[in-house]
Amino acid sequence: IDPSHICISSGVTAVLDLFFFATCDPGDGCLIPAPYFPAFDNDMNIRNEVAPLPVQPKDTHTYIPTVAEMDAAVDEAAKRNVRARVLLITNPGNPLGTLYPEATLKLLLWAVRREMHVLSDEIYANSKFGYVAQNAVEEKLLSPEMVAEFVHTAYGMSKDFGMNGFRVGCLHTKNGDLLNLWQNMGMFAAVSNDTQHALAVMLQDDTFVDFYVEENKRRLKNSYNLLTSAFTSVKLNYMPACAAMFCWLDLRSLLTECTFEAERALWKEILEDCKVLLTPGEACHYAEPGFFRVCYASMPPEHLQVACTRLTSFVEKKRRKRKLSSA
């Protein structure tokens, strides 16, 4: 990677803000496969007035939209006079904890052929703990010129290194206009020299970084296994993850009815009964009620175990009640 292709700002939030300012006009739209990270809406909308355009994939095995679904989302937006200018993906995904497999990068080709910018938010890039297929695809499908103009990657220190307070995000791009824009407007969200120095010292310590990344993966995998074993023990379905710190849990069977009202009620019940805070699928803009994001990385395994026990007891209690009431 050529260092001159990297722009640095005070967090990926700041990177997104400038990126959307640079690539969109107010009233334009950004396609995002759902479910997706709740805060993206704010990042693109509040200052830049860019509308999030969630794409709901029918394939709940991969959660990857088809080209037809993408086309339909573009057409639907166009009817409301919203022009889709950007495709935003997160890879590894939040809330899914999965990686885009190579075959699905046809989405990228689909977007770039329409002269749409593609931003891949790879903030969990060093937190891949499961099996990961080769992912170097760009050059095969696209000309280097198209990649340079339209394909961009965001990265930050907050997740892989647990350094969200450090406010360091970067954009990797070969697009000359974007690089020029950062030269000047990057000053509106610059990273302090002392933080840059501390990070440079840390990142140059290969022994530490290698150890940290491996140990982080090991612990994530342990926690993920602990969590999913608990889900399996009570026959709960979830999306198998291989990266990041999330698990996408299917609690549709516990809903009193198939509505977001019921989803919110269940979310509240779990919070009050188990003292476990999940993210409802509605907040992730997922169209079908009953799914929840479980974030499992911010606690030691023994605490996670307590949370799991509470959750599984809760599930069993709900099922017993339902059986009784239907008996």
Add this chain to the structure above:
Amino acid sequence: IDPSHICISSGVTAVLDLFFFATCDPGDGCLIPAPYFPAFDNDMNIRNEVAPLPVQPKDTHTYIPTVAEMDAAVDEAAKRNVRARVLLITNPGNPLGTLYPEATLKLLLWAVRREMHVLSDEIYANSKFGYVAQNAVEEKLLSPEMVAEFVHTAYGMSKDFGMNGFRVGCLHTKNGDLLNLWQNMGMFAAVSNDTQHALAVMLQDDTFVDFYVEENKRRLKNSYNLLTSAFTSVKLNYMPACAAMFCWLDLRSLLTECTFEAERALWKEILEDCKVLLTPGEACHYAEPGFFRVCYASMPPEHLQVACTRLTSFVEKKRRKRKLSSA
């Protein structure tokens, strides 16, 4: 000062960016008494599309515009469909190195009565080395409600403490809308926790801060005296300063003609002949050619002495040449 009235961003540049976003619509204007800091134009214009409206004061003794001059600037802007929404002053001033005397704070009253926001950039507030009259005026002229809504102060660590790489700026305001806005949009330009911690440790050390501020003033005053003695020795006029790190120098007598072309030529000649870099008045949006900002704080006195000797020799050489050619 109530800490809840302070918003922090990554540098005063970032503070200005959000402030203008909050207070202006694209196409609005901001009044600024000239001469003024060259970078303000970029800060307000490039992202927020706010037009700088320089006000040229006739009174070159104080460089403070009269109410009539302010009114004229507002009317002139209105003719171009630009609405003046903000009055931006720097106090202490850049490039003048002076303070707004109490009497002139009627400008503030003038602005607030027109429901114009007033932003006072006080980034040199702790670099006052000359005689400074009492400056606490707001409450006398304005109601607390008007002050809370319309009067705001910017401060940063870059000048008084020489910490521009640290990217820490703040806005002091009692305006609830601005405070709310920063709660959310402040994340687009946040200051890293480690920088905040380092500064907190430093600023809590009263002994150090008191020593530093006093020593800084002492050295600024020494350098200022050294510089102005040199100017006096060759009978050059300058604006007497009492703060910051600038001196506004009148070199009109050296211009070949009263044009900005001649100003640029003289600037280039000084740069090449003396290896001394001044800021031409044109860059500070001053309407009359022949004035220059001298920044004297970034070098030890012995180097400043070298620069002064070169400058005074240059002035004498120019005068001799002129005498010869007119003889």
